[in-house]
Amino acid sequence: DTEVTQTPKHLVMGMTNKKSLKCEQHMGHRAMYWYKQKAKKPPELMFVYSYEKLSINESVPSRFSPECPNSSLLNLHLHALQPEDSALYLCASSQGNSPKDKLFFGSGTQLSVL
Amino acid sequence: ELKVEQNPLFLSMQEGKNYTIYCNYSTTSDRLYWYRQDPGKSLESLFVLLSNGAVKQEGRLMASLDTKARLSTLHITAAVHDLSATYFCAVRGNLIFGKGTKLSVKP
Numbered sequence: 001d002t003e004v005t006q007t008p009k010h011l012v013m014g015m016t017n018k019k020s021l022k023c024e025q026h027m028g029h030r031a032m033y034w035y036k037q038k039a040k041k042p043p044e045l046m047f048v049y050s051y052e053k054l055s056i057n058e059s060v061p062s063r064f065s066p067e068c069p070n071s072s073l074l075n076l077h078l079h080a081l082q083p084e085d086s087a088l089y090l091c092a093s094s095q096g097n098s099p100k101d102k103l104f105f106g107s108g109t110q111l112s113v114l
Numbered sequence: 115e116l117k118v119e120q121n122p123l124f125l126s127m128q129e130g131k132n133y134t135i136y137c138n139y140s141t142t143s144d145r146l147y148w149y150r151q152d153p154g155k156s157l158e159s160l161f162v163l164l165s166n167g168a169v170k171q172e173g174r175l176m177a178s179l180d181t182k183a184r185l186s187t188l189h190i191t192a193a194v195h196d197l198s199a200t201y202f203c204a205v206r207g208n209l210i211f212g213k214g215t216k217l218s219v220k221p
Contacts, residue, residue, distance in 0.1 A: 042213055043157070090157065102147075107155065107156045
């Protein structure tokens, strides 16, 4: 299994809603990532978990809350989002933090905030 | 602040011809990655370049890294329609991406 699985694939939510994005991998990878990608822009790093601990938070607003329940799962909890948060949210994983480690990306969740 | 610049940002290619995409970065990095993204799709890893002088080839694509010049190139040989996509370079372990180069191949 060489896949990173993200659910849901599409999500529409209001600004008062609470929702969660889920990411799962069964490759035994110990590093997991959240990226945000606006249309026609490159992905931007949001969070990095290494060995289930948050190692990087790229000054992301608190309305985005990551969670890593175990080494295979990564969640992104969303609350009180703004329309400008609409984007493709990509999850990725890698074996570890070695420079040789390739990142594997999931297919993403396309989020629309109304 | 690390900056990663790609050029060109758009490239219209003719089938059968050769082209090169350039990726410059502003601070020392011995790791450079190339990714491909099709419209509405996720990122596909193409190459991981880990040292100065590294060269990797896969099919019609060849990537190289010059860490002294802080430059990587992605060379396309005899372009075909299947190569139409957006190509990103990225540096550092957690990936800082360039803006991407959108390639389209015309017959």
